[in-house]
Amino acid sequence: MDKEKFSICKELAKKVRIHCLKMVHRSRTGHIGSMLSIADLLSVLYEFILNVDPKNPDKPDRDRFILSKGHGGAALFAILAEKGFFPIEWLDTYCLNGGKLPGHISHHINGVEFSTGSLGHGLSVAVGMALAAKQAGKNYRIFCLLSDGDCNEGSTWEAIMLAGQHKLDNLIAILDYNRLQALGKSEDILDLEPLGEKLKLFRWSAKTIDGHNYEEIYNVLSNLPLENGKPSWIIANTIKGKGVSFMENNYKWHYGGLTDDLLIKALEEIES
Amino acid sequence: MRKAFNEELLKIARENKRVFLVLADIGYGVVEPFMEEFPDRFINCGVAEQNMTGVACGIAMEGNIAVTYSIANFVTLRCFEQIRNDICYHNANVKIIGIGGGVAYGELGESHHSTEDIAIMRALPNIVVIAPCDIPEARAAVHAIMAYNGPVYYRCGYKNEKDIHTKPVNFEIGKAITVKEGNDITIIFTGTIGYNAKIATEELEKDGIKVRLISMHTVKPIDKETIIKAAKETGKIITVEEHNLSGGLGSAVAEVISDSGLSGIVKFKRMGFPDVFITKVGSQEWIREQYGLGPKNIEEEVRKMLK
Numbered sequence: 001m002d003k004e005k006f007s008i009c010k011e012l013a014k015k016v017r018i019h020c021l022k023m024v025h026r027s028r029t030g031h032i033g034s035m036l037s038i039a040d041l042l043s044v045l046y047e048f049i050l051n052v053d054p055k056n057p058d059k060p061d062r063d064r065f066i067l068s069k070g071h072g073g074a075a076l077f078a079i080l081a082e083k084g085f086f087p088i089e090w091l092d093t094y095c096l097n098g099g100k101l102p103g104h105i106s107h108h109i110n111g112v113e114f115s116t117g118s119l120g121h122g123l124s125v126a127v128g129m130a131l132a133a134k135q136a137g138k139n140y141r142i143f144c145l146l147s148d149g150d151c152n153e154g155s156t157w158e159a160i161m162l163a164g165q166h167k168l169d170n171l172i173a174i175l176d177y178n179r180l181q182a183l184g185k186s187e188d189i190l191d192l193e194p195l196g197e198k199l200k201l202f203r204w205s206a207k208t209i210d211g212h213n214y215e216e217i218y219n220v221l222s223n224l225p226l227e228n229g230k231p232s233w234i235i236a237n238t239i240k241g242k243g244v245s246f247m248e249n250n251y252k253w254h255y256g257g258l259t260d261d262l263l264i265k266a267l268e269e270i271e272s
Numbered sequence: 273m274r275k276a277f278n279e280e281l282l283k284i285a286r287e288n289k290r291v292f293l294v295l296a297d298i299g300y301g302v303v304e305p306f307m308e309e310f311p312d313r314f315i316n317c318g319v320a321e322q323n324m325t326g327v328a329c330g331i332a333m334e335g336n337i338a339v340t341y342s343i344a345n346f347v348t349l350r351c352f353e354q355i356r357n358d359i360c361y362h363n364a365n366v367k368i369i370g371i372g373g374g375v376a377y378g379e380l381g382e383s384h385h386s387t388e389d390i391a392i393m394r395a396l397p398n399i400v401v402i403a404p405c406d407i408p409e410a411r412a413a414v415h416a417i418m419a420y421n422g423p424v425y426y427r428c429g430y431k432n433e434k435d436i437h438t439k440p441v442n443f444e445i446g447k448a449i450t451v452k453e454g455n456d457i458t459i460i461f462t463g464t465i466g467y468n469a470k471i472a473t474e475e476l477e478k479d480g481i482k483v484r485l486i487s488m489h490t491v492k493p494i495d496k497e498t499i500i501k502a503a504k505e506t507g508k509i510i511t512v513e514e515h516n517l518s519g520g521l522g523s524a525v526a527e528v529i530s531d532s533g534l535s536g537i538v539k540f541k542r543m544g545f546p547d548v549f550i551t552k553v554g555s556q557e558w559i560r561e562q563y564g565l566g567p568k569n570i571e572e573e574v575r576k577m578l579k
Contacts, residue, residue: 107362114333118357124323125358128330128338132292135312136334155354158323165318 001215005048009214012082013043017243017270019078019091025258027095029103033241033253035075037178037211038145041236042079044217051140054084057110063140064129066114068122068156069147069176073105076112085111120153122146123173127159130171130231141224145174148186151195157202164203169225172232173204176211178240180251195235204233211236243270273410273429273464274371278302280414281339285310288337291418294328295341296321298371303341321346325354325366332364337418343377344370344386344427348393359423360398366424367417368393373403373427373463374514378556382549386427390462391519393425394492400445401492403427403463406436409489412443420445429464436466436487448495454482457574458502458509462488462521465514465565472570483574491521499528508539508577512570514560517544539577543570 020035046052050063067076074094081088086100086109093099101109104117116122126144133140150156163171177195179186186192199206205226209216217236226232240254241247244266247256258266282305285291292313293306307314315331317324321342328338340347347370348355359366370389377384393401402417402424404410410428417424436451443449448460452473461469466487473483484506486498503509509529511522522542529538545563552562560566 115357115361118353120322121326121354121358124326124354125330125333127323128294128327128332129334130330131315131327132331132334132336135292155320155322155326158317158320159326162317162320162323162327 001218005218006214008047009040009043012047012079013039014270015082016043016075016078018267019081020074021258021263021266021270023074023091023094025263026092028257029095030255030257031071031074032256032258033180033247033250034069034072034147036242036244036247037238037240038072038075038176039242040212040214041145041174041176041217042075044214044221045143046079046083048218049221050143052111054111057085061138061140064113064126064142066116066122066126066142066144067105068116068144068150069119070104070116072147073103076105077101077109080109080111119147119150120155122150123156123159126171127163127168130163130168131166133170134168141170141172143172143174145176147176148179148192149181151175151192152190160199160202160204163231167229168231169227169229172224172234174234174236176238177235178238180240180249180254182251182254184251199233203230205230206233206235208235208237211238212242245269273404273407273431273433275302276407276411277369277414277428278306280411282306282309284415284418285313290336292328292331292336292338293341294324294331294338296324296346298342298346321350322354325351326358328366329354329358329362329364332366333362337365337367339367339369341369342371343384344373344389345384348386348389348425352392356396360396363398363422365421368423368425370425370427372430374465375550375556375559376430378554378559381553382551385550387514387516387545387550389425389427390491390513390515390521391523394519394524399423399425399492400490401425402445402490404429404489405461405464405466405487406433408435408437408441409443409449409487412441413489416443416445427463433464434467436470443489446490446493446495448498449487449489450484451487452483452485454484455506456482457578458484458486458506459512459570459574460486460488460499460502460509460521460525461512462491463514465512465560468560468565468567469512469570471567472574475567475571476574481574481578488521491524494524494528496528496532499525500532500534503529503534503538507537510541510543510570510573510577512565513544514565515544516547517542518547520544541573541577543573
């Protein structure tokens with residue numbers, strides 16, 4: 001990854017974080033930690049990896065991207081607005097009466113492939129899309145971004161098994177592995193470890209990266225599939241609340257709301 | 273009826289290369305021809321109904337028609353949220369096929385009965401709910417649902433159900449079929465229990481009682497016009513369904529009567545399972561009779577209402 005690409009990603013992720021902080025503050029809603037956690041992954045995906053076109057959001061050969069962790073939707077809305085899928089002003093209406101954008105990702109918005117919000121749905125749909133693409137001989141890829149909570153759901157593991165069974169190497173799952181969920185640490189609630197080994201036993205190819213390191217994200221996503229004949233699973237180690245010191249690695253920021261003072265403090269940290 | 277369903281589906285799949293059968297390891301003895309002829313459009317998800325439903329939705333989102341298929345309770349209850357959030361919310365072109373609705377698997381016990389499916393499916397926006405009554409109606413319905421663009425729940429019988437219709441079936445989604453004309457009283461049924469209503473009707477005919485017998489094969493969107501017409505012309509309506517009384521056909525018909533301001537002029541009675549789990553062990557026919565849905569029970573209700 002050259003310096004120019006690096007700074008493009010950094011700049012977009014910064015904008016996304018600022019948008020998200022303002023959106024959740026304005027609407028007095030939660031999930032900010034989950035949004036900040038995926039800002040870097042989304043920035044690399046939408047700047048350099050996904051074949052998508054804001055001028056033609058439904059183009060048939062686009063890569064499909066499903067955000068299974070729909071509660072982080074504001075981050076995707078911010079990306080899509082910045083990339084020109086819809087007017088940036090719509091972000092100001094997030095979660096407000098009569099607003100354009102709901103608190104979980106919605107397919108009624110240009111550029112959003114699929115609505116989610118209840119965990120454990122995204123990967124099954126992605127597997128269906130990947131099967132259909134294979135059957136039709138299409139070359140586009142299907143990406144699915146999941147959370148720790150997503151991987152608590154039995155349906156996700158049903159989808160994992162089926163994807164391995166059908167050798168879906170057009171399917172890429174990315175886990176936003178911040179290891180925190182609503183009530184605490186994942187390892188104390190429902191430990192996924194040893195995740196990489198488990199996935200390999202389920203016939204996936206898995207690789208662990210730093211989910212905030214643009215170069216690592218870019219490199220792994222530029223060389224897909226990880227293995228021919230297997231679905232790819234990127235374990236992206238992330239920090240919940242990344243970029244705001246008082247939020248980082250604190251599960252309380254799964255639901256926590258932002259006061260006026262804290263917003264100012266958070267924005268200062270992001271913008272510095 | 274499930275055999276008839278699979279035969280018609282196979283014919284349609286030969287014509288339409290976008291038809292996928294997505295199932296959860298159910299269908300032994302009837303789905304094999306599809307599996308052998310179209311292996312690339314046959315996805316057995318294993319015993320995993322939630323994933324089956326999500327996968328079908330994903331397949332449909334790519335411009336295909338996906339058919340999910342399992343025993344009626346498995347294909348609706350186990351994966352209800354996937355039906356709601358994935359299929360119905362996205363208006364995905366998925367047909368949900370529930371085999372053995374009601375107590376078709378009578379002797380297998382409560383886990384295999386499906387006596388809430390119509391109510392539950394009917395509560396969702398964007399979905400069509402269909403329960404064919406006999407094999408000719410079931411065959412015609414397959415073509416109608418596959419030609420329709422959007423989610424459908426199709427409650428299918430399990431065996432060689434006897435014919436109810438005597439004339440060729442002209443099947444149109446949302447348009448009830450009048451099996452027999454009559455102006456003394458109306459029986460509206462849905463699904464294969466209609467055969468008991470037919471027997472009752474024939475018995476009553478011997479005493480000169482003219483029953484209007486209606487197959488309400490589409491419970492959603494319900495045929496309001498036919499209900500209102502029957503209410504006005506016969507003044508008496510009995511609904512018959514192999515389903516819990518809560519929220520099924522009877523409730524749907526009652527809603528139409530009530531919303532049309534006809535409650536005051538119509539005598540109305542719902543027949544179905546009385547909000548209990550079916551714990552008695554036996555065949556479908558036997559269970560129906562045990563819980564007040566035999567031909568005699570229907571006949572008695574008609575006579576009572578006509579008194």
